[in-house]
Amino acid sequence: MRIHFIAIGGAAMHNLALALHYKGYQISGSDDAIFEPSYSRLKAQGLLPENFGWFPEKITESLDAIVLGMHAKVDNPELKRAQELGVKIYSYPEFLFEQSKNKTRVVIGGSHGKTTITSMILHVLNYHGIEVDYMVGAQLDGFDTMVHLTDYNDFIVLEGDEYLSSAIDMRPKFHLYRPNIALLSGIAWDHINVFPTYENYVEQFSIFTDSIINGGIMVYNEEDLEVVSVVEASENPIRKLPYKTAEYYIENGQTLLITPEGDMPVEIFGKHNLSNLSGAKWICQNMGIDENDFYEAIASFKGASKRLEKIGETESNVAYKDFAHSPSKVKATTQAVKSQYPNRKLIACLELHTYSSLNAEFLNEYEGTLEDADEAVVFYSPEAVTIKKLKDITQEQIAAAFQRNNLKVFTDSNGFKEYLFSRKYQNTALLLMSSGNYGGLNFDDVKTLL
The missing domain is CATH 3.40.50.720 (NAD(P)-binding Rossmann-like Domain)
Structure with missing residues (x-):
């Protein structure tokens, strides 16, 4: 073709x-x-x-x-x-569906966690030598590309994005995949430029649930009340399988998963990631992987690219970068690092970079998201606000939205870098959260700070 x-x-x-x-x-x-x-x-x-x-x-x-x-x-x-x-003109998701019409389609949806869950599933399958087609939103260890398509694999695993398909197809991407097996990890308002109200945003996940083929399976996070409401309200004749956060504990900076075979150290950490792990386990079991084989494989999963990715560590300091930008992701990621390193000073830096995060009407959604940080920093570029044709926002608006008196706000990339590189780090966990790069920060240089 x-x-x-x-x-x-x-x-x-x-x-x-x-x-x-x-x-x-x-x-x-x-x-x-x-x-x-x-x-x-x-x-x-x-x-x-x-x-x-x-x-x-x-x-x-x-x-x-x-x-x-x-x-x-x-x-x-x-x-x-x-x-x-x-x-013939296809949007990206339309073409993926066309390529997978005769396969068992596994679609991972949700406002947060979908890249990590999809990555976990692919890691487990790859570990056990099981070949599947796939599309995932991050580069993974052991995989050459983020998309793999064949004429012979039985399964395709798709990350189900709720953003629009193309300029001439305004449907959310995950409405087009018609899953045989689906997962819904959580619902937290995002993409305000496309879904101007919370109710409109939630409706997209109801449509996704109803798009599962008759007799299919929905694996869903029972700890997210909005997810429960959406899934339980659906009259689609499907099996509904709830999951909750796996049991775990932290000992000397190491997260251990409690399994039937004993306590098992894992590379990932944070309550949200242990929730993601439980969802991935359910999906893998419905794809033919038994529980013990899942645990054996997941022990070596180090995370998806830019998702709580460790960029440097010394005996007393550690630094992570994370793709977090929406309020729910910022809160979960900050909590995760503080829980993992409770005796270290947590410096959490967030770049407001997306359309939603720079929208004055959306800013209040960030209230309390950085409360677990000992020191909190927000960076944004007024130029980015102008490029996105949004109303100007002030440092005072940001401070008021986050409801944190000692919040440091930077609008100049050089000022932010000077703040980072001029201080001494001792017994510190540094967390850099952004879907951008703070106006030109080289993350490799951060290693020299520690």
Whole structure:
């Protein structure tokens, strides 16, 4: 098949392009800018566009299909040409469904934890030599790409994102997968630019639950009241299997999982991650992995990229980076590090970087999220607020929203870096939470602080 990608440089899009290339498809693509690691990975496989920009002449009737990325707008010249010619146009999730129609689809949904749970499942399957197709939102140890597609694997494991599919398909991605087996980890309002009310956001998870095929399975977090409400209200004829946080304890900075075979040390930590582990176990068991085999494999799981990822450690100090940006993730991650290192000073730094987090009307959702930190810092760029065409926010608004009198707020990247690099660290846990990089912080340099 000949497939053309409009906006091939995106994190998800370039991984799908690579997966189809490895499958033997003829792949072409366009984008107006491509950054690392997409640039090098596409170039290595001969898929990097010769020139950046949009070229309608690339779109011909000889193409079997177009895959349209979220980065492409409705007036994209290549998209308009494809519509004129009547070439079949798929969104990213539509194409994944098309590739998996004859497989057992396992879809992991939720406002938080879905990347980690999907990664846990894939780690366990890989450990036991079980091959599946997959799509996950982070690079994993032992996996070359974030997307893998074949004609022969029975299962496909998909991270189910609730964000929109494309500029011409405003449905959330996870509505399109029609799972045989699904998981719902939690519901906490996010993506305010798409779902302006909490009720509208929750409704998307009801639709997801009702999209499970008849006789399918929903594994759900019974400790999240909104999840329970959504799942129990569904009249879809499916099996509903609740899970709760695994039993564990912390001893000398080491988390130990309580299992039928005895107490087992694990690499991950934090109540939210032990909850994720329980959900992953249920999914794996429904995919044919017994409990003992799950525990054997999960002991070596070190986490998904940028999810409580240790970036440096000495005898008295440790530093982590985490993708956390939504209020629920910030609170859970901060609590996790404080619980793991209760006798160390926790310095928690958060960058407000996304549309929701920089929205003045959403800021109050962050109240109390940094209360477990001994020292709390928030960084944001006024320029990012302008780029996103949002109302200006002030340092005073942020301090009021977080309800913390001693909150340090930085709007200048150099000022934030000076704060980090000018202090002495002793018996400290440093936590850097962001989906960005604090205006140019090199995380490798953080190691020198410890």
